[in-house]
Amino acid sequence: MEDDVKISKRKPSYPVSSELDSYLSNYRRNINLPIFYEDLLRFQGSVIVYDDNDEDTLWIRVYYSDSDRDEIDNSLKKVYSYLVSDGGDWILKYLNVDAIDYCTFGNSKPFRIKVRNILNDNFTYFYVKKADASRIYGLELEHMLSPYNLNFLVCRDTLIEEHIAGIPGDEFIKNSLKDRSSSEKAQIAKEFIKFNERCTITLLGDMRSYNYVIIPIHDFDQVIFKIRAIDFDQQSYEGNLKIYMPQFFKENYKMVKMVQDKIQEESIEQYKIEERSIVAKRIISYKDRLNALLDCMESDEISTQNHIDRLKEEIYNYSHDKNFRSCKSMGEIVKNILIFVKRNYENVSTKRL
Template structure:
């Protein structure tokens, strides 16, 4: 199917005092000398092409010599905050190889590559304008999924670690045909589970380029996992369909793989398994989730038209009056999680 066209361009929702207090409580706040807006003052740029000579939609940006020295030092310090709790003893071994900028999409991120000159190991992280929607998405991913998210906030700047994996669209184009039939069946299973997490957690716009496929070698076979990498559309869309990855045309091959490799009973089994795991994760993070939902319920996170549409469609799907009575996207999210608690038992 073709996904519905958005009625509104996604706007930024600023960090409120309540959200800032939550971030402080759970050690997400830091200090840095470089802000997102500072990085926008680049002096020039060149297009970044991939190995096949195709435009990646990223620009490699350049700064004047004075600004670059200060920026590099600040970015290396950010690396230590993300990966070694601010231990600056390693700073002398770090160098910033490049800074890229992407004007495509909502977050318009900067991608930073930091390398350890002693061993040539490197990692990436991202600097973005802090948006409450994205922060809620990151936190819910941290709580509800099997993955942990490492990010920091300083005033209006968001710093995110890089999530390693093969972008879903690239995987479909370059890797899927090389998979064995058994591997394809395992990927289909993971897509079912991923679809379920996104729908229940109200994470929208999970087209193939907004998630990654992660292959891991385990003895004599490869285990595949699917993980979201874009959280801008958390609790924002009005159409319930836009929270279901299997309905996007960009994910058609994954959806077809599920139909080819899994029987209906197996699909039900994997959906129920994921729901049961979600309930267990809810129980394990009860205080944190309660705090997060309290902040979400105090904020406007989407246009009113989106809220009313989602309330109506989730009520029609569940027949749960808590969706119909919700007054905010935060209350819709709370209703979804409470529905899970009532209807599924943890393993």
């Protein structure tokens, strides 16, 4: 299963089209914000953020002039209110912006905002990023077709994302995986198979171990583990089909090896079918909204012609469905994948009735 693949060195950021902007407004993802990504770039200084082991986290904590800080803090608290509450000012007096961190690693170069409730010291994070159409499509597809709802807002060239809590996959693999019981490893292996299948169906690329989180959940007398994507920059861009399959990244080798050790071939196919069936049911449930998104995606430019031509041929060779060969955009490829998954599910379901 494991065979390392290479990512394009840098994916360009694609602007939000007027069609996508209308879609976002229709589904309450678009909102007038009091602060934008560019405003946060006006920091005056920074210090490196280290983890508990004194290792560089690749984040820097930024500082602003006194004349800017009060306005920035107040605006960020309003953004938090829009994101998680009703947007009212009543909540602002209970909030404090404890830290603003900036990451120069990766495509999105996000700001991470730490907001604390001053009454009880509970805190959470949200992110301010440059809006990229690819990422927005990825967020919406994840919201509709995965088990997880996603909360985000867009305004012009700024994207606000809710924090996704969990243990970073690379940290879990390095520090926790070896201590899991045999049954827990089998359960994690099952989740990785399903995660791998879901990423392939939605064309979510670059799921190296630091781009997803492991979420332990206590359930009666056991702990179960879920895997959840946290990075959507490489949505429907690359031409290599393997980039949409987490199993082919060297960073995931231990997960792949665990699948080989713990799961029989028959069960691997069973779990793939289970995940495809669940996605098919979500496609049916979100029919109108999903079609509206795919209409935007189909006419949008979110990749290169070389990548489109390569990917549609690779998917044709994988599926033997001639519809892929006529695809003219990445959005059309995604649309045909979902049609393919839904059709196969309905064909099997009809035979069983």
